[in-house]
Amino acid sequence: MSVSQQQTQLNAHLLQAAQSGDLARVQAALKAGASVNAADLGRRTALTWAARGDHVSVARVLVAAGADPDLQDDQRNNALLVTGETGSVAMLREVLRARPDLTRTNRYGGTALIPAADRGHLPYVRDLLATTRINVNHVNNLGWTALLEAVILGDGGPIHTEIVRELLSHGADRTLGDKDGITPLQHARQLGYTVMVRLLEASTGQK
Template sequence: MRDVKKLSRGVILGLALLGSFSPSPMASALGVKGSAVTTTAQKSKLNAQLLQAAEQGNLEQLQTLLKAGASASAADGSGRTALTWAAKGDHVAVARALIAAGADPDPQDDQRNNALLVTGETGSVAMLREVLKAKPDLTRTNRYGGTALIPAADRGHLPYVSEILKTTKIDVNHVNNLGWTALLEAVILGDGGRAHTGIVHELLAHGADRKIADREGVTPLQHARQRGYSEMVKLLEK
């Protein structure tokens, strides 16, 4: 009987403690019950909010969500990560916070984009520098089979091309699904102007093979001659 009374008092005390528990201000603000994130549903909600904050570039909210337990490597239904969303919006501070929290830079979404590959499209040198801190896989390729260097070359992102060639060991002679290298794309898809000519110069200076031809056997020099890109011709003839 004495043991039962002790047990009853213990149960009553436990119930009293549970009744006195209240969510922390941070958890309440995020709509989470309790001070610790413990359920899958709660984690999913935090991750969804984190993805939205990354897309919108809301650094303050993102940091709050990370502290509340959201994953720095959270991804949406398409497989797009918070870091990729940040890269697409060129939200550099957000990307920095995610990487500091351990975000994985390599996962690719259903369009085969990831943070590094996106920087090749946007040409953002600042974002490139942040993503490189996470030590991304430089061999990952986009939906066309190209590394980050190739879209940067065809879009005329000269500062980006200079930076990625200077700071990484990315394959300058990688051939994409179209059968084109970065050098071929700079000539074929470029306009022959200052930016694309500068890219040709940078690529050659970092070991681009001018002899690699397209699938029809046409070399970068021949393409440049056909298009009348005289400055490129001079570089490719050296």
């Protein structure tokens, strides 16, 4: 077996181990010389695989070995962006150790904060806002901020209402409307989200 073939095999072992969450195999592959930033055919790295499976201990080892958290796959996902979808606070904290680029965006043009807000990942939103300087007013390809997504794609219940409160307390601009100029408050009114409406009214001073 040639040197390049051996490297390819080691890299494949690392990726498979990260995907399955096999910490011992991950450590063995790295020790044997696997590239920590190796990627599969879809350009998904071991760290991204670990994030998708919420294999926190695996991510910790990969980050310590120098894994690049910003490498994006064919779907424009990377480890940090995946955590915005899964809502794993433990994985978020491991990925943040690698000092990821908070401005990287997914295929919808959104940062990690936006999917977390619309999916109701309240603990994640709180932790991300408290520990980073992520742009709370980033606008995605739909023309929506995290605040708009929490209102429009949320259910108007206690969790999404608390996410709205968190976003506002960290500087979310409630005057930023969607592509049609409809603000979060107007959307909340149209959807009949009474408690959320009161919160947004109090924040804007509107009645």
